[in-house]
Amino acid sequence: MSAHHDADLxxxxxxxxxxxxxxLAVAAVxxxxxxVLRPDGDVVRATRVENPYAGLRLVDGTVSGTRALPCDQVGTESGGEGVVPADPGGEAGGLPGGGPGGVASDCAVAVVExxxxxxxxSAEVPVPVEVVRAGLGAGDPVRLAVYPAQDGVPAAYAFVGYERRLPLGLLAGLFAVLVVAVARWKGLAALGGVAVAFVVVAQFLLPALRTGGPPLPLALVTASAIMLPVLYLAHGVSARTTTALLxxxxxxxxTAGLAAWATGAAHLDGLVSDEDFELSRLTTGAGLGGIVLCGVVVAGLGVLNDxxxxxASAVWEVKAHAPxxxxxxxxxxxxxxxxxxxAxxxxxxxxxxxxxxxxxxxxVDLYAQPVGQVLTGGDVAEEVVRTLVGSVGLVLAIPLTTLVAALVAARGRPVEQPESDGPAAGDRRPVDAVTT
Structure with a gap:
């Protein structure tokens, strides 16, 4: 950043x-x-729970058809060998009961190749009625857990979920190709920054939260550890990038300070679903307010960086056109x-x-709850707090960044451009935003 070209300054x-x-001060902290906050490896390993699919083999299959039958007949018909009557913890979540549009006494079976x-x-595999009602049918790719044959009992299969690797891979590939095609090296660097962010979250934030680390310092350190490499990777080492970083x-x-206050004042313990209670039991044994706090900070990181x-770029451009x-x-x-x-x-x-x-x-709409009750309920209140806290941090970041950028840019001077690159510095005229 010392006495070098930075855009046009x-x-x-x-x-x-x-x-x-x-x-360097931010990097050192x-x-x-x-x-300091990284948990001990032995402690992290001790907090892991048994994988429900440990020892099981997963296979891909193709649905050739589905049918309904009474639940007490699942696995008992002559064609039902190889069928297990329970889901071992996949997205199906277990065999359903009744509900709007459903039949309480029926289960669904998919015939899978x-x-x-x-x-x-062909194997007949029980699936939740809701999954069939949502569109499971012939030709759909699915993933099954295989229970090996033993003691004369044939191999059995359990429905895990849809096989989604191909469409997700194609979508991710299309995204990466378009980013690189449009933004070129900057796009490639931005993708590298995304990879860095995933590593920080997976290798630092999640283990630290799982072992009961302090949420506020974790949120700040995680966000800073992501932003330091991501910003410079995507936008280059320059005074303008540093201004955006600050x-x-x-x-x-x-955002972090306000999130810490809001989650405590609003008693957002993160316990709003069965999965939340299970997560609390397996990790802290208490509420998940710290996880909510970290989620608020990380969720607002991308928009804040934007x-x-x-x-910073706007101030740089104005200064370059109106030195x-x-x-x-x-x-x-x-x-x-x-x-x-x-806006x-x-x-x-x-x-x-x-x-x-x-x-x-x-x-909420189905149950026709009053608006006031809806907004203060635990699940919606989390989204309200996340939106308001992120927006407040965003609102304050704009004038702060603009002021820092103005202080830095005002002390810079435009760089003369070659004739082939456009008009000379002396021919530049102030942009409309400056003259208004």
Whole structure:
């Protein structure tokens, strides 16, 4: 960052030194947190529970048909050899009872073509009625758990779920190809940043939460450990990127502090479903408020990074086109962009969380609960807090980042561009946002 080209600005040595000092301070605190908060490996292994599929072989099959029959006949018909009457913990969740549109006394059986002796064989496998009603039919690829044959009893199969590797792989491949095609090396670097984020979450945050680590420091260290490499990978090592990083760190501090207060004040213990109670029993034995807190911080990380990068870039562009502007004018121009961005980003956050909570909202609608009761209920209240806390951090990050960017850019000077790259620096005219 020292006295080098940064977009169209050259940043001085003093400014660069201050920025580097701040970055190194953030990096030092982050590294210290990673070392201090990382749980002992033996403790992490001791908290793992037995995999319900341990020792079982999973196979892929293709459904050739489905039918319903009384549950007490599952596995008893002449064609029912190789059928087990229970799901071992997959997405099916067990055989269902009744419900709207269902038949309480019936179970569903799928006839599945499975690999056998170099060819295929048909096996009847019980599946939840709801899965069949949702669209399971001939030609669908599924995953089955195989219970090996023993003591004269033939091999048995249990429904685990749909086989989704092919469509998910194609979708991920399409996404990666388009990102690289449009953004080129920056797109490739951004994908690398996503990989870094997954490693940090999987290798640090999840084990630390599982062993009862302090949620607030974990949330901040995790977010910082993700942002430091991701921002520089995606946007390059520059004063502009560092400005965005500092704005992101400030927004994260606000978001984490507010999330810690909100989860405590609203008594968000994270216990809103059977899975939550099971998770609490297997991990902390208490509420999951700390996990809710970390979720709020991590969920807002991407949008927060988006606005800080945009604000820094906006100020840089204004300065490059109007090199005579000082801190005040740069801040005012950057905030004009920030207000428009903020207006669209806030409802983007709301829509994203509303989409994620749509099944819950549909249940609420079915039961016709009063709005006040709905908004203060545990499951919806978590989404409300997540939306409001993330939005507050976002709102405050925009002026903070814009101010830091204006202070840095005001001390820089435009870099002369070659004739082939466009108009010379002296021919540049202020953009409309500056002259208004």
């Amino acid at each position: 050259r940043v001085g040595r003093t400014t660069s030194a201050v920025l580097w000092a701040l970055v 982050t590294l210290t947190g990673l070392v 499975v690999p056998a002796d170099g060819g295929t064989a 704005g992101t760190v400030a927004g994260l501090a606000v 606005v800080t990068v945009t604000q 005579h502007l000082g801190v005040g004018a740069l801040f005012a121009s950057g905030m004009r962009v920030g207000r428009d961005h903020l 669209s980003t806030v409802y983007t956050i709301v829509f994203a969380y509303a989409g994620a909570a749509l099944p819950t909202l549909l249940l």
